[in-house]
Amino acid sequence: MTSYQLKIQTIYCGDNIKMLKDLPDESVDLCYIDPPFNSNRNYEVFWGDVQEKRAFNDRFGDAKAYIDYMRPRVNEIYRVLKKTGSFYYHCDWHASHYVKIMLDEIFGANYFRNEIIWKRTAAKGLAFRSLPNNHDSIFYYTKDEKFTFNRKYLPHREEYIDKFYKQVDENGRRYQLTDLTNPNRDRPNLTYEFLGVKRVWRWTKERMEKAFQDGQIVQLKPGSVPRFKRYLDEQEGTPLDNIWTDIQPVQSQAKERLGFPTQKPVSLLERILEISSNKGDVVLDAFCGCGTTLVAAQKLNRKWIGVDISPTACRVMGQRLYELYKLREGKDFWVDDLPKTEADLRELPHFEFQNWAVIALGQLTNMSGIPNKIKSGDFGIDGKLYPVELEKKKKEDKDLFGDIDKYYPVQVKQMDKVGRPDIDSFQTAIRRDGRIKGYFVSFDFTKDAIAEIRRLDKEGEIEIVPITVSSLLRAEQYKE
Ligand SMILES: C[S@@+](CC[C@H](N)C(=O)[O-])C[C@H]1O[C@@H](n2cnc3c(N)ncnc32)[C@H](O)[C@@H]1O
Incomplete structure (x- = not known):
């Protein structure tokens, strides 16, 4: 039995196996996860540049390693879920069948509720001699029989309305006439004559008479079977089923797009949260990427906890929460365990270090620090600083990663001392x-490097600003 205090509105930066262990038992109402498939390359998968081009044997090996990696994490999630809690596991064809078996083992097959098929609208290219894979699977489990479930409805489709709601009343309201007779013929207490027609009816005589007085039952001509006027605007819509085709993936032009290919649409998470949680409930995402679940939770007045191993992801989330809801780190929410010392930063994978540096530099200079999305082919430029605020650019609907015409290139080296040749290149x-x-x-610059920077500056052609990691860290501490 673990029992720690639950810290909400918190983004934990680190491996969730460790973070989850610090959460109290049965403290979370809803958990959604969208883990990367290739778990050995976690840091890279946030940036979405892993191509799936391997043979089946490799994939099978990967699937086993993946399940071995995920099992202890899902066990922890099971422990922290309340008895009335729900769990959603987002994955795709790479591992979905293995995942289902693991989840049946952990949650119990009886607590499997649905496999939700989320159809991505555009198939990813034509597969060679097979059909394009075009959906994700989201497995939905509950911990027990009693759980939060809010049924959702979708608006009726136009064709359905045109086909079934043909009549329009004097007030312009659409309706259809529906059957009032009872499919069960053996109901003596519901068998009586109404408006001169004897039938087995659905309702009692009193209810029928009341509905008739209220104008809800019509008889088109004397002797014809009375029918019920079902108004379109009184219907809730079509009950949502497990095939979701109406939510678009985050398109390149979408306003919410942050530029990470694994980013899921907020509307997908809103739907999940609305089905399986209520206002004030605690929502957890243990692989939360750029924080889509947290955004949906904030929007719907749920409490939230996010975990991600990537410091970049944690920063992107913080920025996103500020831009959307003006939430301030240290006041409205907390980011725990971001790398805070030079030693922490030396430990980071190189690509993460670059991202950390570019974003921190943006904060130091009051610009928007945008790291490169790709890891190679950048010809010595690891990111760009835009002298306009991120928010303003977004309002103008500009693609932050595109070549908008004013920026300063940034180079980042995770090395003790940068020398003159690095400055020259x-x-x-x-x-x-x-x-x-x-x-x-x-981390530092040699004397030669600094002399070279001065010389270039004097020549008046190129200005290079040297920034040490310690100055970035100091600026961060000062900010807090
Ligand atoms: C597919 S992305 C999630 C995307 C997210 N649903 C969104 O809409 O932005 C998976 C995330 O899991 C994170 N991750 C991978 N392994 C992790 C671990 N062991 N602990 C915490 N986060 C991890 C990665 O850094 C990545 O950001």
Whole structure:
């Protein structure tokens, strides 16, 4: 039995196996996860650049490793879920069948509620000699028989309305006439004459008479079978089933898009939260990427907890919550365990370090630090600083990762001392990019490197601003 205090409105930066262990038993109402398939390359998968091109044997090996990796984490999630809690596991064809078996073992097959098929609208290219895979699977389990479940309805489709709601009354309301007779012929207490017609009716005579007085029952001509006027605007819609085709993936032009290919649409998470939680409930996402679940939870007045192993993801989330809801880190929400010392930063995978540095530099300079999405082919430029605020650009609907015309290139080196040759090659990269100023981040710079920077500056052609990791860390501490 673990019992710690539950800290809500918190993003934990770290491996969720450790973070989950710190959460109290039975403290979460709803957990959604969308883990990367290739678990050995977690850091990379946030950036979505893993191509699936391997043979089946490899995949089978991966699937086993993946399940071995996920099982202890899902066990922890099971422990922290309340008895009335629900769990949603988002995956796709790579591992869905293995995942289902694991979840049946952990939750019990009887507590499997649905496999939700989320159809992505556009298939990813034509597969060679097979059909394109075009859906994700979301497995839905509950911990027990008593659980939160709010049924959802979708608006009727136009064709359905045209086909079934043909009549329009004097007030312009659409309706259809529906049968009032009882399919069960053996109901003596419901067998009587109404408006001169003897039938087995659905309702009691009193209810029928009341509905008739209220104008809800019509008889088109004397002797014809009375029918019920079902108004379209009184219907809730079509009950939502497990095939979801009406939610678009985050398109390249979408306003909510942050540029991470694994980002899920907020409307998908809103739907899940509405079905399986109520206002004030605690929602957990233990693989929360750019924080889509947290955004949906905030929007729907749920409490939330997010976990991600990538410091970049944790920062992106913080930024997103500020931009959307003006939530301030340290006041309205907390980010725990971000790398805080030089030693922490030395430990980060190189790509994560680059991202950390570019984003932190943005904060230091009051610009928008946008790391490169791809890891290679950047010709010495690891990110860009835009001198306009992220928010403003978003309002103008500009693609943050596109080549908008004013930015400063950033180079990041996770090394003790940057030397003169590094400065020279950055200078070439800046020129090639058609810029005149750039920022260089590292742990330190040699005297030669600094002299070279001064010389370039004096020549008046290229300005390189050297930034040490310790100054970025100090600026962060000061900010807090
Ligand atoms: C597919 S993405 C999630 C995307 C998210 N649903 C969204 O809409 O932004 C998976 C995330 O899991 C994170 N991750 C991978 N392994 C992890 C672990 N062991 N603990 C915590 N987070 C992890 C990755 O950094 C990545 O951001």
